[in-house]
Amino acid sequence: MRAMRQLAYGAPLVLEHVPEPVPGPGEVVVTVTRAAVNPLDVWISRGSVAAAGPLPRTGGGEGAGVTADGRRVAFRGAGLGVTRDGAYAERVAVPAAALADIPDGVSDAQAAGVGIAGVTALDVVELSGITPGSTVLVLGASGGVGSYALQLARARGARTIAQTSDASRVASLTQHADRVVVSVGDDLEEAVNHAGEQAVDVVLDGLGGAFGGPAVRLLRAGGVMVVYGASAGPSFTVTATEFYRKMARVVGYGGLGSNPAELSAKSATLLAEIASGRVAPRIAAELPLVAVNDAHLRIVERRAGGKLLLVP
């Protein structure tokens, strides 16, 4: 079967013809119909994820497909694409505990990205303690996680402010946000204030870098910022007074440690939200499997504008 393989870190993935996957105890083989591409795949491909196992290895941490007995499933976790062969292939062996059934009315394309982006959004929204009426600033709102987070926050009754650095994305974000701001980081407070908001209750931050300090300053007394990524840079600075006087909380989230059964239960929650129409995945493009390196580049160059999917 065909698979996109990492032969060396820092090098493009390569199309190879490899033997069919052999399921271990408690595992099933899934015929992949869509593999979802995530920034994590890019970091793994560069060799910058400490937990990544030996090479060569098929990439891809999640996807959707069908089992031999006809179950339509989404899958994520259990080391797929990190410590074992992943989803960038025609077929993949997956622990049965990592499968979530795709409900009727939800397409494989809609389901393929729920495991990482969707579950992360679900978790950070929960962690932030959003309540009806909360004002929530979602950074990187056009992205895989941000686009889900924006919709989940709104579904919980929040007033939502979506940030993008790309003015061409404003119109598409408006349907899920009360306000959309264009900001490249340092100008975040000005952009939010200009949109008529002086402060927010919650920030969901997958960007860090130049966004982190201004985002903390935008929190109102008792506000919460959940930091789950660092797409715009690995560090940011806040002064002690900016932080403690308003009793702000800055909380980190890293989802890599969750076990497969927990992840698949959360994926099922997300899939039910999609089936109900309350949440819609933001799918930017569906590309052939061999275009994975182009997909990685689109993420790095911020040209994705939503979830990228591969069709084996």
Ligand SMILES: NC(=O)c1ccc[n+]([C@@H]2O[C@H](COP(=O)([O-])OP(=O)(O)OC[C@H]3O[C@@H](n4cnc5c(N)ncnc54)[C@H](OP(=O)(O)O)[C@@H]3O)[C@@H](O)[C@H]2O)c1
């Ligand atoms: N903690 C966890 O468990 C976990 C799980 C999943 C993801 N993550 C991390 O969360 C972050 C977001 O993931 P994702 O899947 O949503 O990524 P994504 O689909 O690439 O979206 C990120 C969005 O942020 C904006 N962006 C990206 N790089 C930027 C930069 N340098 N400066 C300013 N804006 C930038 C882009 O929006 P515009 O172009 O519209 O501005 C992009 O659409 C990544 O860093 C990822 O590694 C963490």
